[in-house]
Amino acid sequence: MMEQLQEWIASWQRESQEPVCAYVYDLDGIQRHVRSMLDKLPAHSSLFYAIKANPDKRIILALLPLVSGFEVASIGELLKVRDVSHTVPILFGGPGKKDAELDQAILNNVTYLHVESLLELRKLIELAKYRKRTVQVLLRINLRTADLPQTKIRMGGGPSPFGLDETLVEEAISILRENSNTHVKLCGFHFHSLSNNTNAELHAEMVSYYVRKVEEWESQYDIEVSVINAGGGFGVTYDGSPGFDWPLFTRLLKQSEEWNRLGDTEVFFEPGRFIVADHGYYVTEVIDMKLSHEQWFAVIRGGTHHNRLPASWGHDHPFRVVQTEREWQYSWAKPMVVDSNVTIVGELCTPKDRMHTDAQVPRLQVGDVLVFVKSGAYCWTISHHDFLGHPHPTFYYLTEEGIPCASISK
Structure with a gap:
């Protein structure tokens, strides 16, 4: 190179x-790297690209035939992806979604929308009903646990503007079960607790913890979960120290009891930096x-x-x-x-x-x-x-x- x-x-x-x-x-290098990641990806999982890391159109085009879809965090990003493909699956996350963004997400056939607050959920129910369109959602949860890897960027496990506090899971499910909700379907949960973690062992333990929490909620609230979005956060280093060990991470997942209990539940990963940096x-x-x-x-x-x-x-x-x-x-x-x-x-x-x-x-x-x-x-x-x-x-x-x-x- x-x-x-x-x-x-x-x-x-x-x-x-x-x-x-x-x-x-290096578009060819990006494609080789993603193919290598996919070769090691365990069953029951899918790889998405979080375009916030680099929304360059040529990169999106290079990844289009390889990844399962794209994660976006704004209407601007959503339209970048739709400019490349009208049909590729899109995950739409991020706090502070405005009414117009929620409406555009519905009209642009977002595959899963990550709900970040109770207000956002209630607004989405009204908009979906008005548009007469079914919307599949994943509730983004900020877990009440300190047992998360320590990184420079923490987005969960403490006070955070991201996601629903874990204590609000029951209320969110109750809202979804109200008679007024005719078009919003709960499909699962989204977790993105940290960014740029370089410890593969702790990351695998964290994903296992996500699975255990979802199993707990399935039993407690009598729900059926088809998707767990485990986010991204796979670390890249800039000082010559080792970065994230993807082969070790995927091997540990395949060996874990939680992963082997997934059944038909699918786990999404949505890295950005790790794919293109x-x-x-x-x-x-x-x-x-x-x-x-x-x-x-x-x-x-x-x-x-x-x-x-x-x-x-x-x-x-x-x-x-x-x-x-x-x-x-x-x-x-x-x-x-x-x-x-x-x-x-x-x-x-x-x-x-x-x-x-x-x-x-x-x-x-x-x-x-x-x-x-x-x-x-x-x-x-x-x-x-x-x-x-x-x-x-x-x-x-x-x-x-x-x-x-x-x-x-x-």
Whole structure:
């Protein structure tokens, strides 16, 4: 992959005086990764892609023939998927769904809607009745347990805006059983208690706990559950430490007593970051280097307005240096460091525009290109693209032929 990127970078610099600044998404790599995940997926389960991680249209198209469907968290995301396929299954989650969003979800044939509150449930019952359309729902539950893996992002097991408190399960089921409800059908439960967990053993235990809770509610409330959505949350690391072990996770599920009691109940997984993170590259050229208070800074064409993840998460984003031979048109030597620590910063006028602090580099000079790996998830999507009005990066896509193809509207 790096050889392909080096050739492409050299081509860019031969053909343009503009500094390199682009995202490259490896569509073939994403497909290979998902096929590998599916090969190990246990029976009674389905894999969905949570497009919030990266809603790029080309990525959705690449995943369309492989995944069971897509998870969306807004009407904007829903319409992106429907622009690609009118029939692919969609899971619609997220707190604060507005009336118009619930209505559009019904009209766009969402397969399962994740109910996040009692108010949302009552509104949905009225809208479905008005539209005379059956809506299948999964109640998203915030569990009352502290026995969840500890990650940087917790979305359950304590006070949270996400989902229904576990103590409200009975009331939600009672609402669904009211005579006024003629079109909303309870199909199961949704759990998404955390994000970016790297411990496969604890994640498998958590899924088993979900199954036990659903079994308990089936018995207690005399309901029949056909779907348990166990969410995503499979972790990716940016510091070189091991990420989530998918083979171990799926093997542990297959061995668990709870999994082998599922019968006809299906378990959904809806990862986002874990599917795409390792297959995106933010590629940007060094445009200046300077020494300040005995510290070297390399200024890149781009920064956190293109890739906000390191600033958002407070980490140093991993990168590789591609040494280039861009033509130098000036009479003085290029600024360069050898065997030194360099802080990588962007072009914004804020000290928070940092991609990596005190990176050890063998050699770095103006005109070299930095390839920020693991930039496939959240990096572009969550960024403040128009701050200061700098141009956006260009988007390219590696196909199975290994050649970047032209960017398209996302």
